[in-house]
Amino acid sequence: MTPLLAVDLGGTKLVACLVSEGKVLSRVKVKTRVEDGPSGIAVQIAACCREALSGSGLALDGIAAVGVAVPGLVEHATGTVVQAPNLGWESFKAQAKLESLLGRPVVLENDVNAGLVGEWAYGSLKPFQGLQGRQVPLAALFVGTGVGGALMLGGSLVTGWSGVAGELGHMKVSEDGPKCGCGRRGCLEALASRSAIEKALGKKRGKLTSGRIAQLLDRKGSRKLKKAVSRAAHYLGVGVANIVTIFNPRAVVLGGGFMEALGERLLPDIMGSAREHSFAKGLRDCKVLLSALGDDAVPLGAAHLAAASLGNR
Numbered sequence: 001m002t003p004l005l006a007v008d009l010g011g012t013k014l015v016a017c018l019v020s021e022g023k024v025l026s027r028v029k030v031k032t033r034v035e036d037g038p039s040g041i042a043v044q045i046a047a048c049c050r051e052a053l054s055g056s057g058l059a060l061d062g063i064a065a066v067g068v069a070v071p072g073l074v075e076h077a078t079g080t081v082v083q084a085p086n087l088g089w090e091s092f093k094a095q096a097k098l099e100s101l102l103g104r105p106v107v108l109e110n111d112v113n114a115g116l117v118g119e120w121a122y123g124s125l126k127p128f129q130g131l132q133g134r135q136v137p138l139a140a141l142f143v144g145t146g147v148g149g150a151l152m153l154g155g156s157l158v159t160g161w162s163g164v165a166g167e168l169g170h171m172k173v174s175e176d177g178p179k180c181g182c183g184r185r186g187c188l189e190a191l192a193s194r195s196a197i198e199k200a201l202g203k204k205r206g207k208l209t210s211g212r213i214a215q216l217l218d219r220k221g222s223r224k225l226k227k228a229v230s231r232a233a234h235y236l237g238v239g240v241a242n243i244v245t246i247f248n249p250r251a252v253v254l255g256g257g258f259m260e261a262l263g264e265r266l267l268p269d270i271m272g273s274a275r276e277h278s279f280a281k282g283l284r285d286c287k288v289l290l291s292a293l294g295d296d297a298v299p300l301g302a303a304h305l306a307a308a309s310l311g312n313r
């Protein structure tokens with residue numbers, strides 16, 4: 001299979017990968033220059049893609065397509081990023097811009113959607129590909145700076161009527177809970193993200209990495225932190241329970257930096273809370289799994305979607 005390029009564009013970092021057969025062959029990681037605006041970031045993406053190719057002996061024309069995962073809402077029909085608050089993008093025609101810079105077909109996808117597809121194609125959810133003839137429902141919760149969600153049914157992403165299905169981080173889990181970045185109160189993201197923990201500790205956003213939180217938990221005298229982390233686990237369980245109630249998934253994958261650092265440790269508490277809050281049969285039949293691919297889930301999913309879309313052009 002012809003190699004692909006995949007980009008995981010975040011509000012703080014930008015990663016470009018050369019991908020072949022579900023494997024990342026090379027990786028370039030830089031700080032996202034959000035201050036340069038949409039066109040500036042597009043130029044930065046193109047430069048990173050070229051750099052990811054250097055040393056591979058490949059040129060851009062040896063690449064089948066470029067999958068680009070963005071932290072926002074994507075309108076596929078027009079190749080537009082409708083909204084990406086962390087990038088400050090609104091109605092940016094990213095596909096056309098990137099295709100003109102790279103000269104290759106570009107496929108955009110929401111980052112958590114790409115992550116779910118990555119886990120489905122190559123990671124934790126791979127065993128559920130083979131359930132032929134069943135419309136297997138699968139879900140993802142990615143926990144990091146925020147909480148992202150995604151849904152799949154029968155091997156396809158469920159995007160809803162207007163593309164906003166599966167925004168699981170903004171399901172309400174506590175009516176009077178803390179204020180969320182979306183302006184409402186008590187969303188899962190406002191209680192169970194890394195930012196929610198930073199806020200509970202009175203820290204500035206971006207001050208505590210997930211790895212640092214894991215280290216600090218082992219120290220004495222971190223009562224406030226322990227409380228914030230156990231609150232996060234509790235509400236992630238409520239979130240899983242709600243997903244199970246609404247969607248009856250065969251599996252839910254928990255990913256993102258926060259779960260990568262703390263998933264093993266928090267899973268028993270998450271499951272305890274999920275059992276308390278869900279419809280018993282639904283949860284019994286649902287596997288709750290940690291991501292197998294870590295940071296590679298999003299680029300591998302973006303590459304997979306880019307390859308799949310070539311057949312539809």
Ligand SMILES: [Zn+2]
Nearest residue numbers: 170180182187
């Ligand atoms: Zn919200």
